Amino acid sequence: MPQQVQGVIARSKGAPVELVTVNVPDAGPGEAVVRILACGVCHTDLHYREGGIGDDYPYLLGHEAAGIVEQVGDDVRDLAPGDYVILNWRAVCGTCRACRRGRPWYCFNTFNATQKMTLEDGTELSPALGIGAFMDKTLVAAGQCTKVDERARPAAAGLLGCGVMAGLGAAINTGNVGRGDSVAVIGCGGVGSAAIAGARLAGASKIIAVDVDERKLAVARELGATDAINAREGDPVAQIQALTGGFGADVVIDAVGRPETWLQAFYGRDLAGTVVLVGVPTPEMTLELPLLDVFGRGGSLKSSWYGDCLPDRDFPMLIDLYLQGRLPLDAFVTEEIGIGDIEAAFDKMHAGDVLRSVVILDGPDSDSGSTNPLEAHEGEQVSA
Structure with a gap:
């Protein structure tokens, strides 16, 4: 009934x-x-x-x-x-x-x-x-x-x-984070924090949390981030590179979903590195990027749906x-x-x-x- x-x-x-x-x-x-x-x-x-x-x-x-x-x-x-x-x-x-x-x-x-x-x-x-x-x-x-x-x-x-599955999966499934990898996560809300936990679970050696809120960065450290960057205090791309020997991270996860944060992820990764977009953009957002940079940097540009x-x-x-x-x-x-x-x-x-x-x-x-x-x-x- x-x-x-x-x-x-x-x-x-x-x-x-x-x-x-x-x-x-x-x-x-x-x-x-x-x-x-x-x-x-x-x-x-x-x-x-x-x-x-x-x-x-x-x-x-x-x-x-x-x-x-x-x-x-x-x-x-x-x-x-x-x-x-x-x-x-x-x-x-x-x-x-x-x-x-x-x-x-x-x-x-x-x-x-x-x-x-x-x-x-x-x-x-x-x-x-x-x-x-x-x-x-x-x-x-x-x-x-x-x-x-x-x-x-x-x-x-x-x-x-x-949300938590989306973040965990962005790191483990889509990003294929492996033991010893360096990972940066841009945006440390619920999904981004889960991506940090996923990277830690996968055995990443360096996990860099990026946000503009010190409270969220503190939580990110508790969940496994080894380093924290406040994006209000300087160029996050340069700071990610400085923490990775000048190269950039193996995997960068954009958990915000804005053109500016995606570009930070794109340029904050190492050559042949992986960018994962898990933050959801709005319909009016667009992106402009030199095609030569896409070709020259190689690697993978991925979107993560439900953490794959x-x-x-x-x-x-x-x-x-x-x-x-x-x-x-x-x-x-x-x-x-x-x-x-x-x-x-x-x-x-x-x-x-x-x-x-x-x-x-x-x-x-x-x-x-x-x-x-x-x-x-x-x-x-x-x-x-």
Whole structure:
């Protein structure tokens, strides 16, 4: 029987979010209903609210989530009620040209639930990234559910659903950072900080954090950066080169996504080095670059989509590393909040005061005991 639950929507561009009643259908073929335990507040949710992704309002927000499978469609065989899962927005099809070539992390035909969740008056909702998890329960495609070890804390585990995976994957998968490599990360917000953690996990010998906010640089050091550059205090390209014997880094990751930061990444890498763009540009941004410099410097210029991850491969592995104490996912949880606190979380995100606010949906709001390292320092903010 369809259920009615409380969920958070963006009804129109720029309007404050609303807590409303949402109709969630029973799971149909290829679908699952998931009870949400925790969901991170991501920049992408804010982009949806502000019209930066489309105009298919009302949007059902939230997508960085962990939860318990409650119901599955009759044809679903590899998922069952009671499974502890992280939700993902890359449910690969297995049949597109990327999947057939053995590159499912580039799947060009990812899919979502077929049925629509609605408001009480029947208005169809557009779930953020096909998920919509600022809600007690949500309907997704079964392939969007990745089973992981149930010992992982939901507030931390759910962050692999988007931003943290994007950063980790930018270093490990897209950048192919290897043991002994030098890495620079431009922009040390949630995604950039995760890229630093990923570079450390991969065994990089020098990890250079670049930002304009001393608070973020301090957090970057805690997550594995060996060096920190405040870009307000001089040319970051020259400083990256000075820290790498005058050559530049083997891999430079742009976690901001602006023309000026991409050019810093391009010129801050060594000859034949790699540039990874994981920060998302806006549609009006353009880039001008001498073609001879592209030819003469060689190497690779890459974009990283969702950290080029394959959820069924990467999520369980990363959760295992988290449980072993080798991946500090808890460090990304700045605060745990209630479902009514999302607008305030957007404000903190915009000000650069948090890595992640995480909405706790299973029972009363809990106190994680985590401190906010970004509130421990004064300074200017950057929305990297």
